[in-house]
Each structure stands twice: as structure tokens, then as C-alpha cells.
Amino acid sequence: MMANHLNKKLDREEWEISIIDEREKHYYQPGYLFLPFDIYEPEDIIKPIRKFIPKDVHLITEKIKKIDAAENVVRLSNGNFLNYDILIIATGARIAPEEVEGMNGKEWQQSVFDFYTFEGALALRNKLREWQGGKLVVHITEMPIKCPVAPLEFAFLADSYFKHKKMRDKVEITYVTPMSGAFTKPKADTALHHLLEEKKISIEADFAIAELDNENKKIIDWGGREIAFDLLVTVPTNKGDDVIERSGLGDDLNYVPTNKGSLQSIVYKNIFVIGDATNIPASKAGSVAHFEAEVLTENIIRYIKGLPLKEEFDGHANCFVETGNNRALLIDFNYTHEPVTGEFPFAKIGPLKLLKESKVNHLGKLAFRWIYWNMLLKATPIPFVPAKMKLAGKHFD
Amino acid sequence: MTKQIASTTIDVNEEGFMTSFSQWNKSIGEELAKESNINLTPRHWQIIDYIQDEYKKEVPLSIRKIGKSGVVDIKEFYELFPKAPLKTATKIAGIPKPASCI
Numbered sequence: 001m002m003a004n005h006l007n008k009k010l011d012r013e014e015w016e017i018s019i020i021d022e023r024e025k026h027y028y029q030p031g032y033l034f035l036p037f038d039i040y041e042p043e044d045i046i047k048p049i050r051k052f053i054p055k056d057v058h059l060i061t062e063k064i065k066k067i068d069a070a071e072n073v074v075r076l077s078n079g080n081f082l083n084y085d086i087l088i089i090a091t092g093a094r095i096a097p098e099e100v101e102g103m104n105g106k107e108w109q110q111s112v113f114d115f116y117t118f119e120g121a122l123a124l125r126n127k128l129r130e131w132q133g134g135k136l137v138v139h140i141t142e143m144p145i146k147c148p149v150a151p152l153e154f155a156f157l158a159d160s161y162f163k164h165k166k167m168r169d170k171v172e173i174t175y176v177t178p179m180s181g182a183f184t185k186p187k188a189d190t191a192l193h194h195l196l197e198e199k200k201i202s203i204e205a206d207f208a209i210a211e212l213d214n215e216n217k218k219i220i221d222w223g224g225r226e227i228a229f230d231l232l233v234t235v236p237t238n239k240g241d242d243v244i245e246r247s248g249l250g251d252d253l254n255y256v257p258t259n260k261g262s263l264q265s266i267v268y269k270n271i272f273v274i275g276d277a278t279n280i281p282a283s284k285a286g287s288v289a290h291f292e293a294e295v296l297t298e299n300i301i302r303y304i305k306g307l308p309l310k311e312e313f314d315g316h317a318n319c320f321v322e323t324g325n326n327r328a329l330l331i332d333f334n335y336t337h338e339p340v341t342g343e344f345p346f347a348k349i350g351p352l353k354l355l356k357e358s359k360v361n362h363l364g365k366l367a368f369r370w371i372y373w374n375m376l377l378k379a380t381p382i383p384f385v386p387a388k389m390k391l392a393g394k395h396f397d
Numbered sequence: 398m399t400k401q402i403a404s405t406t407i408d409v410n411e412e413g414f415m416t417s418f419s420q421w422n423k424s425i426g427e428e429l430a431k432e433s434n435i436n437l438t439p440r441h442w443q444i445i446d447y448i449q450d451e452y453k454k455e456v457p458l459s460i461r462k463i464g465k466s467g468v469v470d471i472k473e474f475y476e477l478f479p480k481a482p483l484k485t486a487t488k489i490a491g492i493p494k495p496a497s498c499i
Binding site: 099142143144148149152178179180183184185186188192205206208210222223237251252260279281283317319321331333339355 | 410411412455456457459460461462465471472474475479480481483484494495496497498499
């Protein structure tokens with residue numbers, strides 16, 4: 001995304017652009033939600049990275065050993081190195097089940113699954129295809145996590161999936177969260193609380209997991225509370241990439257301390273950070289990276305010209321939330337404004353409804369995959385959805 | 398909405414969490430603690446100071462993080478603020494409870 005932006009904006013006589021990625025394939029992470037329920041197939045969510053890289057940009061497929069920020073050098077595992085004038089870190093976040101005692105024990109991918117990795121989502125799909133029912137527990141270990149609504153969407157889609165398979169009466173769905181409830185923002189709670197009752201999803205709130213007991217198939221919190229499961233779908237602790245730790249650039253969860261308005265590293269002025277790799281208090285969502293990219297591109301141009309950076313990123317996120325039965329919600333929010341009801345992108349017209357279930361929103365979510373591959377990665381702006389969140393069309397009171 | 402406490406008017410949300418940290422003072426903290434049936438000891442105050450500092454730095458709070466802070470271990474955190482320690486401690490500290498995006 002940044003390579004595509006900068007390829008258009010920088011003087012290519014003066015600037016050389018390289019991308020280092022250890023993988024050859026790009027995974028559409030929002031698709032991991034649909035894979036377990038046989039809604040998407042693996043080929044829907046994987047494409048070669050090369051396809052999205054402009055021809056004048058060097059793509060280096062290699063693991064990074066270390067970023068030596070004091071020396072402006074990226075050292076690769078094969079012994080090669082790259083000097084840089086400007087570095088953009090986009091190393092994302094990963095799950096770290098090893099952070100909870102017993103989580104990646106003998107039940108991992110037997111009755112304990114994640115859906116935040118391709119392998120996890122695929123293993124869960126195979127499990128769900130043959131599962132005969134019982135206690136399904138959907139669980140969040142701790143915040144922050146990528147796509148914070150995904151576990152709730154998983155619970156909603158599970159309800160639909162088992163209804164469709166005519167076995168909903170054999171499945172008990174429990175949603176376990178370390179927060180105070182499934183919804184933590186007042187407007188969302190008011191507008192959406194009914195969904196949990198309608199779908200017969202029970203909530204266990206304020207549950208801070210201490211341990212997973214593989215023998216007795218239960219999770220135990222620090223206060224001694226126990227929840228038994230037959231099938232646990234957990235979102236483990238999320239952390240920034242290990243290369244950030246190896247390079248000494250991260251906080252205790254390996255996120256890079258970043259200015260939340262300008263996206264410049266707090267410590268190194270020629271390092272910029274985008275997406276899940278930052279520690280900024282925005283959601284770790286694809287739309288956030290898309291909006292950040294516009295602000296960041298402008299700031300990199302300003303940095304090159306020696307101009308002061310603009311602290312204009314407002315934390316904007318725009319997310320479709322699947323609620324099952326071919327319906328979805330849409331939420332649009334930023335650092336200062338919680339999600340509210342309203343119309344999007346046009347006030348009074350829509351056609352999308354904010355914080356309300358509709359079939360049109362579901363079509364929007366499905367269309368997003370096309371937008372991702374064809375617009376977002378290629379740095380094409382989404383029509384009518386600017387980086388800065390619009391207040392028009394939102395019902396704040 | 399507003400609430401009268403410790404001879405002051407404070408802004409709170411539907412769950413009684415303060416919405417303007419600048420209105421908070423120690424007397425308000427003590428009164429909020431009493432509402433949660435907690436009598437604040439110097440040990441409680443050390444933890445409240447820590448989570449307020451983290452909040453000012455915009456660092457997201459989690460139970461695990463507090464356990465690794467060196468200020469308190471998780472077992473003692475539960476003893477000091479029973480049942481839902483992070484929710485209770487943040488309420489007394491006058492800062493928002495840990496939240497998701499919806």
C-alpha cells in the first residue's frame with residue numbers, strides 16, 4: 001500500500017523503493033473469519049505478493065534478522081543488508097498462545113483453536129465440519145487484539161452455521177471476555193444488546209484467563225473462576241513481530257512507540273510505522289492502515305522536504321461486523337467518537353446503515369474483499385470515504 | 398450525566414465511570430472506593446497511581462500488564478480489588494474502563 005502510494009508521489013530519479021517481506025503470498029486476513037464456516041475457500045484469500053507491487057519497486061523475499069536503527073540498516077537473514085534513508089515498519093501483529101499457561105498444550109488444534117492464522121482457521125473449519133455439538137466457548141485472552149469485533153462476529157456466525165446445519169439445539173455458545181461485556185461502548189450496547197439474547201449467546205465478562213487446563217478442558221481465571229468447554233475458539237494474546245523485539249524497537253508487547261497523529265516513530269525520526277505494528281490507541285483493523293497510509297504518505301513527503309509533519313491521523317476506523325443470517329452492521333469511529341447510529345457514507349441517504357443490522361451492510365462486507373485486493377493494496381482511494389472521519393450522517397444524541 | 402460526590406459535581410457515564418479525568422481528586426477516589434465496598438490503603442493507592450500514569454501515557458491496560466508492572470502481582474491485585482479488579486480499579490482512579498471499539 002505504501003509502496004504504491006510512494007511510487008506515485010516520489011521522484012523516482014532520486015528515490016529507490018524496496019519492500020522486504022518474508023513470505024511470497026499475501027493473506028487477506030479478514031477472510032479468516034469466513035474460512036471456518038465454509039463461506040470462503042483458501043484460494044479466495046491468498047494471492048502472490050508480487051502481483052501488487054509496482055514494477056519499479058524491488059521486492060525482496062527474505063526474513064529480517066534485525067533492524068539496526070542507530071545505523072539506518074536492515075540486516076537480512078541471508079547475510080545481506082540494506083541501508084535506508086527512510087524506513088516504514090509494517091510488520092503487523094501475531095498471536096502468541098505461549099503467553100497463557102497451557103494454551104498451546106496437547107489440546108491445541110484438537111479442541112482449542114484460533115482463527116487469527118490461516119492454519120488455525122483451516123484446522124477449525126475441518127473440526128467444525130465433523131463436530132457433533134456441545135459447549136462452544138468463544139474467548140478473548142486480553143486486549144489489544146487485531147479486529148476487536150472478530151470474536152463477536154465469530155459467535156454470531158457460529159449461531160447461523162449451526163442453525164443452518166440443524167444442530168443449534170446441540171450447541172451451547174458462551175462468549176468470554178476480559179472486558180465488562182460483549183459491548184463496552186454505551187451506544188453500541190444500547191443498539192446491539194438484543195442480538196445476544198436473540199442468538200442465545202451467553203456472556204462471561206471480566207474473565208482474565210490465568211491458565212488453560214488441557215486435562216479437564218476448562219479455562220481458569222486469576223480469581224479462580226472456571227469455564228468448561230468442548231470446543232474453545234480463542235483469540236490468544238496479540239503481539240508485534242519478534243523482529244521488533246530483536247531490534248529493541250518495541251514496548252512489552254513488541255509494538256513500536258509511534259506518534260498517534262503523525263505516525264512517526266517516537267525514537268527515530270526517519271522511521272515511520274503503519275498498521276498493527278504501532279502502539280497507537282486506534283483499532284488494529286485493515287481500514288485503519290488504509291486511512292493511515294494517506295496521512296503517512298503526505299508526512300513522508302513533508303519529512304523529505306524538511307517541513308513539519310502534520311499530526312492529522314484521527315484514529316479513523318470503518319468496519320463491517322457480520323451478525324449472521326446474511327446480515328451485518330457497519331461501524332465508523334475514531335479516537336474521540338464512539339460508533340453511533342446513522343447513515344453512511346451520505347447523511348440521510350446511506351445506503352449503508354451505521355450500528356444497525358442490514359442485508360446491504362452484509363453485501364458491503366463481501367464487497368470489501370474485492371475492494372481490498374483491487375483498491376486498498378493498490379492505494380486507490382475509496383470513493384466518498386476520506387481518511388478523516390466525517391461527522392455528517394452520525395446520530396450522536 | 399452528573400453525580401454529586403465528596404462535595405463536588407462530577408461527569409459520569411451510565412455505569413458511574415468518570416468521563417473527565419481532570420475532575421478527579423483523592424477525596425473522590427475514596428468515595429468511589431466506598432461505593433465498591435473498598436477501603437483504600439497505601440497499597441491500593443500505589444496501584445491507582447500506576448494505572449493513572451499508564452492512562453496519561455495512553456498505554457492500554459490489561460491484567461497481565463499490571464501483573465508484570467512490578468507494582469503488584471495478579472493474585473494481590475485480585476485481593477485488593479475483588480472480582481473484576483481492572484474494572485473496579487479504573488473506576489476508582491477516575492479513568493475509563495478498558496474497552497473495545499463497540
